[in-house]
Amino acid sequence: MPQRTIEFGKYGADGIKGHLAVARQLDALVDYVTTPVTTPRGLHARLRYLTRTPHARAAARAAGLTVTDRTLKAWLGGARRPSRRNLGRIEDTYCTVRRHNVARYLLARLNRSGRGTRVEIHPLNQSGVDRPYQRVVEFRTLNVRRWDRIVAAWAAADDRALDDAWVQQIIDLGSQWGQYEYVTNVGFAA
Structure with a gap:
């Protein structure tokens, strides 16, 4: 062997x-968001995905997005822009949460x-x-x-x-x- x-x-x-x-x-x-996180549209889509429900917000915090609700609200409203480091954290958190959310569905499709x-x-x-x-x-x-x-x-x-x-x-x-x-x-x- x-x-x-x-x-x-x-x-x-x-x-x-x-x-x-x-x-x-x-x-x-x-199906990830294809627009880059560096654009306003891509950032808004990822933040909306990570904050739309209390469950999603808890998953985002567990995955590493540890900013205050006030900061998230400012980012979503366009009043402030995240730093490059925070953009990387948002992307990593988004991918982690998305993987976790689709794993059960993907498993069923693959096992058939x-x-x-x-x-x-x-x-x-x-x-x-x-x-x-x-x-x-x-x-x-x-x-x-x-x-x-x-x-x-x-x-x-x-x-x-x-x-x-x-x-x-x-x-x-x-x-x-x-x-x-x-x-x-x-x-x-x-």
């Missing part, structure tokens, strides 16, 4: 960890009542690797039926747990699973 890669890229291979590609794809499935979702795994790029060191790695597909741990780790932004959950899924590829720890892309739709 292969072990985890220790010196990835030593011979010139290019790719990213599989769990990061999964997180990127899950982020693509979530036990049928799962087909995942395409695109292997790492070996164009920079000298010929004698290249592996034979091919495009693979995998049907993931249990997304619970993956979505929970993604919603909590826990990289280590997401990596462990993803590796538990790619072990189903058999003895070659170590070749797919690093990939160029992981694709799936829900």
Whole structure:
């Protein structure tokens, strides 16, 4: 059974960890506000999302938005503009709360009542690797039926747990699973 890669890229291979590609794809499935937080419209949309109900306000505070109600009211009314640091906090808080809010819905879509979702795994790029060191790695597909741990780790932004959950899924590829720890892309739709 292969072990985890220790010196990835030593011979010139290019790719990213599989769990990061999964997180990127899950982020693509979530409808975030596309207008940048630096514009008045983007800022107002995020603040409205984070403050529209008492539950949303509590979630925003738990996620790290710790300004006073007076400051929030001034930002929403346009009387004051947040600093660059606060804009970063607003964006991070918004993404955290949004992930948490859509995780249950996304989980149901991906599990599809036990049928799962087909995942395409695109292997790492070996164009920079000298010929004698290249592996034979091919495009693979995998049907993931249990997304619970993956979505929970993604919603909590826990990289280590997401990596462990993803590796538990790619072990189903058999003895070659170590070749797919690093990939160029992981694709799936829900």
